[in-house]
Amino acid sequence: MRYIIIGAGGIGGTIGARLFRSGHDVVVSARGSHLAALxxxxxxxxxxxxxxxxxxPAVGGPADLELREGDVLIVATKTQDTTAALEAWAPHADGLPVVCAQNAVENERLALRLFSDVYGMLVWMPALHLEPGTIVAYGTPKSGMLPLGRYPQGVDKLAETIAADLDRSGFASWADPAIMRWKYGKLLGNLGNAVEALAGPGPAGRDLARRAREEGLAALTAAGVxxxxxxxxxxxxxDLVEHGEIAGVPRPGGSSWQSLAKGSGTIEADYLNGEIVLLGRLHGVPTPVNAVLQREANRAARERRAPGSIDAAALTELVQS
Structure with missing residues (x-):
């Protein structure tokens, strides 16, 4: 089995590195200066x-290698990049399975439009990717927790094989027939990502993150999720995955914080806070906190503002206005 990692950032790079170190056949796909450094x-x-x-081995896309039977595609891009990535690989990967190693809950639906065998993966992994060619993984003693299962539900032999490979490669992983239940739980935890990105890490934004989570839980409950x-x-x-310290490389923030720090121009808020806003509109649940976080995170990304560009008090005022 060969693992093709599509998106070699903090998550994809760590998965690829661990699998490679344990002797698996691995290829990572990346872009720009990161690809050049790799x-x-x-x-x-x-x-x-x-x-x-x-x-x-690193490639820029499917044209750089010959896909073959037995390959497994692991998509680790941000959700806003999923459609473009899948559309690029799909014409070359007919019949291959796709694993969505991503936050949010939309990726699997997007993948199922193009691939018949889709697997969801919960990603709980503190990692950092700001410098081309470098991935920092803070998790210890395991680098992350990565359960997976078929989408929308179920477990099969391939899920069990991938989970076993990951578990032997420095992750806590298992095949779970209700993987989306885990991913929806992680979605609630990710609703504070925009607060951290906009206002910076620290206690000042905790109340806003708590309110975003409460809205999220209400919307998911109304939707029967x-x-x-x-x-x-x-x-x-x-204690399988603790946040370890790395001398000289403190972790400044999570994935949304890193999107602003890199000035990428996009952020995942439409598929995190925006998922709750969508469900709230569908089921009549007010979601003012998540709506403001979605709007302001997108604005900060679009304007390429640095993380921490607005304090938590000002952000709270926007919710109340």
């Missing part, structure tokens, strides 16, 4: 245990 010097992989450079609880998530994760 091709010229390899992937610099930094963890609490040290730093190493891995010679993982079952989700995992924070206690259930903590119990399953246990």
């Amino acid at each position: 091709r010229s010097t390899g992937l610099r992989f930094v963890t609490p245990n040290g730093s190493e450079t891995l010679p993982i 079952d989700v995992t609880t924070p206690a259930e998530e903590r119990d399953r994760r246990g």
